[in-house]
Amino acid sequence: MEKKFLIVIFGGLGDLARTKIYPVLYSLYKKKELANCSKIISTGRRPNVGREEFIQILKDSIGGDDPRFFSLFDFVRLDLEKEDYKNLKEILLKFLEEEFIFYLATPPFTFESIIANLGDFLKEFPNERKIVIEKPFGYDLESAKRLNNTIKKHFREEEIYRIDHFLGKETVQNIFGLRFSNIIFEGIWNRNFIDHIQISALENIGVEGRIGYYDRVGALRDMIQNHLIQILTLIAMEPPCCIDEKAIRDEKVKVLKSIREIRYEEVPLYAVRGQYEGYLKDEKLPKSYTETYAAVKLYIENLRWDGVPFYLRTGKKLRKKETYAVIVFRKIPGLFSKLLDCIPQENIIGFKIAPENKIILNFQLRPLGGSLLSCPIPTTMEWSGPNLEAYETLFLDIIVGDHTLFIREDEVEKSWEIVQPIIDFWKDYQEIPIYSEGSLGPKEAEDLIRRDGRIWKYL
Numbered sequence: 141m142e143k144k145f146l147i148v149i150f151g152g153l154g155d156l157a158r159t160k161i162y163p164v165l166y167s168l169y170k171k172k173e174l175a176n177c178s179k180i181i182s183t184g185r186r187p188n189v190g191r192e193e194f195i196q197i198l199k200d201s202i203g204g205d206d207p208r209f210f211s212l213f214d215f216v217r218l219d220l221e222k223e224d225y226k227n228l229k230e231i232l233l234k235f236l237e238e239e240f241i242f243y244l245a246t247p248p249f250t251f252e253s254i255i256a257n258l259g260d261f262l263k264e265f266p267n268e269r270k271i272v273i274e275k276p277f278g279y280d281l282e283s284a285k286r287l288n289n290t291i292k293k294h295f296r297e298e299e300i301y302r303i304d305h306f307l308g309k310e311t312v313q314n315i316f317g318l319r320f321s322n323i324i325f326e327g328i329w330n331r332n333f334i335d336h337i338q339i340s341a342l343e344n345i346g347v348e349g350r351i352g353y354y355d356r357v358g359a360l361r362d363m364i365q366n367h368l369i370q371i372l373t374l375i376a377m378e379p380p381c382c383i384d385e386k387a388i389r390d391e392k393v394k395v396l397k398s399i400r401e402i403r404y405e406e407v408p409l410y411a412v413r414g415q416y417e418g419y420l421k422d423e424k425l426p427k428s429y430t431e432t433y434a435a436v437k438l439y440i441e442n443l444r445w446d447g448v449p450f451y452l453r454t455g456k457k458l459r460k461k462e463t464y465a466v467i468v469f470r471k472i473p474g475l476f477s478k479l480l481d482c483i484p485q486e487n488i489i490g491f492k493i494a495p496e497n498k499i500i501l502n503f504q505l506r507p508l509g510g511s512l513l514s515c516p517i518p519t520t521m522e523w524s525g526p527n528l529e530a531y532e533t534l535f536l537d538i539i540v541g542d543h544t545l546f547i548r549e550d551e552v553e554k555s556w557e558i559v560q561p562i563i564d565f566w567k568d569y570q571e572i573p574i575y576s577e578g579s580l581g582p583k584e585a586e587d588l589i590r591r592d593g594r595i596w597k598y599l
């Protein structure tokens with residue numbers, strides 16, 4: 141018989157729990173993936189929430205009424221005060237055979253304290269256990285190391301699931317799928333054929349009520365250190381020796397270790413930031429140097445990628461919402477480029493991550509009915525599929541114990557190391573370029589890529 145398990149959600153009244161976790165659990169329940177789940181315990185600290193109010197939250201969250209699903213749940217009031225864990229302990233003592241899955245869906249400043257408290261009281265439990273930690277994992281290299289150390293005191297690495305929900309996204313996983321299951325791409329997936337790579341996460345919305353979190357964090361930490369660098373590793377990694385979580389994560393870490401260090405004094409050459417014009421007014425802030433836009437250029441110093449820049453950028457209140465990666469191939473030399481007024485465009489492979497799940501190949505074709513030497517015109521071949529919920533994929537992986545799509549200790553620290561000089565430099569030099577809402581971002585980001593004779597691509 142498969143192992144029985146029990147889920148504890150810390151932050152069970154929060155935004156993530158309502159908008160993602162409960163709908164995903166309901167979907168898994170309907171697919172009978174929770175058949176071995178004995179109980180789901182949600183914790184929250186608001187005093188006026190009892191069972192009735194909590195069920196109403198579940199109803200709103202899943203958009204319906206399903207008493208059998210709701211009967212899986214218990215709601216426990218819990219603050220971070222140590223004594224509060226007593227209530228939780230009493231319930232858990234009734235489930236000594238089950239594996240425990242603890243999901244930390246609380247603000248990041250609570251992680252260390254929850255882990256330490258949990259670690260203490262779990263000493264009395266023989267149960268197998270897993271701990272799931274939301275992003276952001278740390279605020280900088282030092283705090284990420286500290287958090288890793290705290291977790292390590294109480295949990296083994298194979299019990300830890302550090303979430304980067306981008307890895308659960310269909311298109312992001314398709315980067316791996318497309319690269320390693322098609323022979324036609326491997327031969328050209330290197331510096332001999334690829335000119336550069338762009339990874340963009342552009343948003344047209346602002347901070348949307350998360351200012352307490354966002355103003356401390358900014359775009360570099362919020363998006364680039366984790367999500368965009370993770371996409372980079374999937375684009376750049378070598379084929380793993382086998383389909384095995386260790387082998388795959390080892391290859392990703394090798395990429396991170398090969399990224400050329402940006403020295404403190406070089407930061408302006410490799411990274412730019414910006415703040416959208418109405419940020420202070422929108423968020424009622426007297427002053428802030430937090431970036432709502434960041435762009436970074438990275439180089440990977442290995443045989444495959446030497447000399448190929450990876451441009452990563454993200455921003456808020458831009459013209460359009462789009463997340464994608466583009467592989468831009470070198471321009472074709474010879475014949476057509478010698479024709480007057482004919483510059484064939486570069487080939488591009490685009491991975492559209494949001495809002496759609498799409499893979500695009502841009503190539504050139506002779507115009508219909510044109511002569512043999514007519515200037516070729518750009519053409520597109522496209523595949524698209526539904527965008528499944530990333531959290532559902534990840535939850536299922538947690539249940540079965542597959543770590544492939546989760547971030548390992550060394551991976552998280554290495555990614556912080558990459559961005560740490562930029563964090564330090566921006567802290568010291570606080571002048572921040574301003575860009576207009578609805579624009580393409582600050583002029584400095586255009587300059588960053590134009591200096592190299594390139595432009596930002598849009599899919």
Ligand SMILES: NC(=O)c1ccc[n+]([C@@H]2O[C@H](COP(=O)([O-])OP(=O)(O)OC[C@H]3O[C@@H](n4cnc5c(N)ncnc54)[C@H](OP(=O)(O)O)[C@@H]3O)[C@@H](O)[C@H]2O)c1
Nearest residue numbers: 151153154155156184185186220245246247248274275276
């Ligand atoms: N929301 C998203 O879409 C999203 C996406 C990706 C990652 N995340 C990450 O997921 C985590 C949760 O995000 P969220 O948006 O759900 O946050 P949230 O709504 O601000 O907070 C979640 C819950 O944490 C509880 N909480 C806050 N401070 C606490 C404390 N000192 N002691 C005990 N409980 C406390 C609150 O419980 P009460 O309501 O009972 O006060 C709150 O409902 C964060 O780490 C966030 O970065 C969120």
